[in-house]
């Protein structure tokens with residue numbers, strides 16, 4: 001069984017801890033939770049690492065880094081035999097924690113308060129991997145993570161699909177008719193849209209489903225429930241009022257596994273490749289871009305467009321001052337970068353792409369097919 005690092009275990013020790021190496025200071029992350037008392041898990045992680053490195057700190061005033069990982073590592077332990085540390089966004093009992101444990105069953109799952117903190121935790125060598133949601137079969141894409149994939153330089157080394165079964169949780173003694181409001185992550189609320197409308201509950205978004213459960217329990221709320229997992233109910237001592245409340249029984253979230261190094265693409269197992277590109281202007285350019293895959297019998301599994309944020313508007317050629325929106329296209333295709341047809345397709349795409357980056361070539365998660 002995987003266990004989670006209890007990074008918020010000793011608040012007094014954490015508060016007194018200080019981080020002395022400036023490049024270990026996290027960039028301040030925006031807290032969009034409504035709960036101001038919630039402490040940054042990432043900050044706590046930094047502090048707890050500081051505690052663990054006291055000897056080094058006293059002697060040399062430096063924090064020692066973990067050993068580098070081998071580039072093709074997809075196993076449960078790092079080369080020195082210690083457990084793999086896997087960052088996820090949320091608190092204990094979040095679906096992302098379950099996804100991290102599905103990806104690496106014996107890992108040490110490390111909670112982070114924001115997606116960006118999980119990216120940074122990998123970049124700063126505080127953890128070995130991050131497991132972050134990218135899309136859900138009912139709620140659609142998690143746009144924030146598409147944007148962060150581009151802003152950071154981590155590599156996708158795998159994917160994991162998780163069946164998500166939501167429960168309506170409340171404090172013991174509270175009945176369904178006592179509730180007027182429900183808290184949860186926006187994706188979870190979207191996935192239960194019809195059910196919650198039928199029950200007639202108002203909705204409030206928080207950072208993750210387990211945090212919603214924790215808040216309801218901590219404040220002993222009588223008029224507010226949480227949409228979260230059955231394991232969150234157990235962890236925070238809540239009662240399950242209703243099970244499987246998502247709008248469709250098939251509710252699957254796909255998570256990406258991120259690492260500092262890419263893996264060497266294989267051809268033995270089914271592989272997938274994720275890329276992001278922008279295009280020259282002109283009629284049919286997107287059609288041509290997608291045709292480079294069709295011409296080589298390469299199946300596309302996902303396409304997502306996002307605004308090109310540093311240049312979101314492009315002037316049209318019509319001299320009327322009109323402007324187009326400009327986009328980045330994220331595409332997943334079913335081929336490994338070890339295959340010649342994939343290499344040829346990307347060489348072809350480069351002829352009219354203004355920008356192209358391979359985000360990762362990694363094994364397909366076939367566990368839910």
Ligand SMILES: O=C(O)C(=O)C[C@]1(C(=O)O)C=C[C@@H](O)C=C1
Nearest residue numbers: 094095096133185187208209253
């Ligand atoms: O809130 C959580 O428990 C999460 O792990 C986040 C998240 C998401 O971002 O999609 C993960 C899986 C479910 O789709 C609902 C929420």
